[in-house]
Amino acid sequence: MSNKLLNSETKAAVVTGAGSGIGRAVALALTGAGWSVALAGRRPEPLAGTAELAGEHARVITVPTDVSRPGEVDALFSSVRESFGRLDLLFNNAGTFGPGGVPVEDLAYDDWRTVVDVNLTGAFLCAQAAYRQMKEQDPQGGRIINNGSVSAHAPRPHSVAYTATKHALTGLTKSLSLDGRPYRIACGQIDIGNAATEMTERMRTGILQANGELAVEPVMAAADAARTVVHMAELPLEANVQFATVLATAMPYVGRG
Template sequence: MAFPAPFDLTAKVALVTGAGAGLGAAFARMLATAGATVVCADINGAAAKAVGDELVAAGLSATAVELDVTDESRVDTVVQQVAAEQGALDILVNNAGIGDPQSLPLHKVPTSDWRRVLAVNLDSVFLCSRAALRVMTAQGSGKIVNIASMYGLHGSLMSAVPAYATTKGAVVNMTREVGLEYAASNIQVNALCPGFVQTEAQGGLLKHPKVVARLSRNIPMGRVAMPEDIAGALLMLSSSASDYMTGQTLVIDGGVSAA
């Protein structure tokens, strides 16, 4: 598949966290199809390998690595290995994330649940971005795309997700701050805020027909997104098409936040 020049990622190297399923897998496929060599990273090493093998079988360039994004030492090691083995790290997609283990109002949230969500959704963005920026500043270029959520811009009326919403709001503002810090360094940092997407997250809840039907009634476009609906915007933020854009947040929610 040929991509217009601004979206062509030939010779680029991308690291996608949480690439073993759902949005991460769709992002890896999109970047590889656009020409990038994609490193599929996931805490589930077998799932990451399955996605990487699928891409290679399709004639694309990919590899896989097991990565716990909350492990500082492991993050640093993996990023350095990617840069050393591939010769660069041009794109980091901070996609790994989890929801609240239980939908509970704040006064009932266990501290262990709170800290786990913060570690995966927020600390990992810091750890992975810091490691990648060490490489990107040395090479003089780079793209970081943080996956936030529409719940990073407003609260949830559907269920109680205090930890998730808090972390995604923090990711949105971290994107602004880091985007400004590296604006003069030829490194662009932007965020995507997806709405409801049918993935395996939360035990596949968003794929359940009754849940999909209920949510669809509250989405102006009348349907819950598929991962591929978000991947095009990810490509734009990962490519030279967004070279004059940094610290920004792109919302893809079927019109929910416009209401």
């Protein structure tokens, strides 16, 4: 774990999957808005890269974490409590698509479990730890934002594990939103489509469509989605964006299939 100029008076956030993609973009947007941010992810080097991009005056800690392992999640939130004193935001972002282009009948059990363990169980473990801390701290409360996907609404071909977990995240979001009401814990979800990240590189060269054809799809900057996360995060706890969809304008989503 590394530390940079921590200040308990600022709002504190945890961003999982912070070493790249949407997680990195959101972490940078939050630090730019004055937040203290715990950067979590499996690989230390990308986390250090995000911290470096945030700048020497950013208030960050890096905590290598496999979100599918309960002990590592507990250690992450203990580090946040020790460094920041409280937790105002969890951005539940860590995720994996799994092996691409594999038909349902050929998807290996271990590959299914890997996607479920990271995308769903990992999100639950982090939300549970955040919920406990937000319920117990004074002043009470905080916000959880789950990174869903437009696949929470409309699947792509050969994406059964990813799509199933993203649909399940919607149920997690709704349950957390309901159960958090008495404790000033708000929970919302952002569903992002075709942000320019490592995961969407294949969009630029051609990806399988529902009609069996390959097509190049437009992408948008990850920072465009990150701005929406910051907006959701900075609302007073009396207000909540329950669901938001941010996508590349011309991507095949509305009407796809």
